[in-house]
Amino acid sequence: MDASTLEQRIVRYGDLVPCRTAFIDAHTPGSNQKENFTIIGAGVSESPDQYVHIRETPGFNIGAAGQPPRCTNSLHTHRTAEVFFVHSGRWRFFWGEHGTDGEFIAEPGDLFNIPTGIFRGFENIGDDYGMLMAVLGGDDAGGGVIWAPHVIEAAREHGLVLAENGKLYDSKKGEQLPEGIKPMPLLTPEELKQFPVVHENAVIPDYVARYRDIEALARQAPLRVLGADGWLKDKPGFEIDFLQRGQVGLGDAYRTDRHEILMVHRGHWRVTVDGVSATLAPGDTCAVPPGSERVIEPTMSGETALFLVRNTDDPAGPTHVD
CATH class of the missing domain: 2.60.120.10 (Jelly Rolls)
Structure with missing residues (x-):
């Protein structure tokens, strides 16, 4: 390996390329200022605008979320693991279909192995721009993101529709669903009952490591x-x-x-x-x-x-x- 080859395997923090249209809540007030970064692997972005720094996947994906103060990442879940560590900022994690099942505050260096199969969201509650680094399980990161129904409904009110093919269509840009493609169906009440209710006292000891x-x-x-x-x-x-x-x-x-x-x-x-x-x-x-x-x-x-x-x-x- 020569120096240029090694440098190609390094993603410098200052060279990270953000995407502000990566997910369905990109226009929703309170979430419309977040930036998503795909560092290694294709990640789970729903937008073709997402830049991928290193496409090779080693069995997992590496990404990041950058958010200014009071910016929120909406409630969603994955089929595989999602593990965060706080690079900068102060963050409130919350979970459950409506974000009311539990929460905890994370400081720089804290690591959170979010229990698979629960809806989760997070908000920068610090005074400055903050960055969360994330590891997502699987080469394909579990096939995408599953959104809480109210997130999809709110996004539609602000011009973004998620199709059943996992792609976003932006009516503000004049985009429409292609013929034969339907919107992503909302989870039914019966399906929502399959998601576990996990309270703080079951999460903090086994899923959180303080820096x-x-x-x-x-x-x-x-x-x-x-x-x-x-x-x-x-x-x-x-x-x-x-x-x-x-x-x-x-x-x-x-x-x-x-x-x-x-x-x-x-x-x-x-x-x-x-x-x-x-x-x-x-x-x-x-x-x-x-x-x-x-x-x-x-x-x-x-x-x-x-x-x-x-x-x-x-x-x-x-x-x-x-």
Whole structure:
């Protein structure tokens, strides 16, 4: 691997290309200022305007949501895992068909493995633009997004119609559903009853990892934050480790037959792949291919933090381990 090839496998935070028409709530007041980013894999965008930085999927997708203060991402669900960590900002997560089943406040560095099969939304409640980084299970991210019925109805009032083929049509641009294509049907009351009601006391202990707790537990060695043998026990087709300066073995060369995605949260890091090095800054993402020799090490003193996402042999899906 040469330097240019390695650089092609790095998505710089400052180079992220946003899409403001990615989903059905793009015109709905309160949600119409959000920006969506597809970093690795095709993601779940409903818009052809979505830019994809790295199309290769390692068994999961990496995306991000950027939102100004008081901007909300509407209630939806996925068929596979959705795991967030807060890169910046202060966020309120809420869930349930109407967002009333539970909520919690997430700070920078917090990780949330949202239970599969529940409607979820999130709002930037901080004072500045905030960024959430997301890992979605599966190469095709489970076949798209399932929206709460009231979200689809509100979108229609503001000119956006989601078709049964999963594509958005914008009447403000003069677009109409093609002949023979029907609108996406709303979930029926009977179908909605199949979605579980999950309250806060069942979510916080088993699905949330607070950044300060992660730091404390990972002082001596890399910490498996999420995985079959992780702090948060799950098998969604990937696992997530946390790296920081001072850990035993950090900076040693190793090989693996797995895809590894490096997502920098704090500090600057050097990644060396088959003898070629590059420096990663906060918000940068690097896709390290299987079989290559790699060295991962911080390049500065002070606070450093990096989330490493690795594919596993587990099928993507609702596979939470109790």
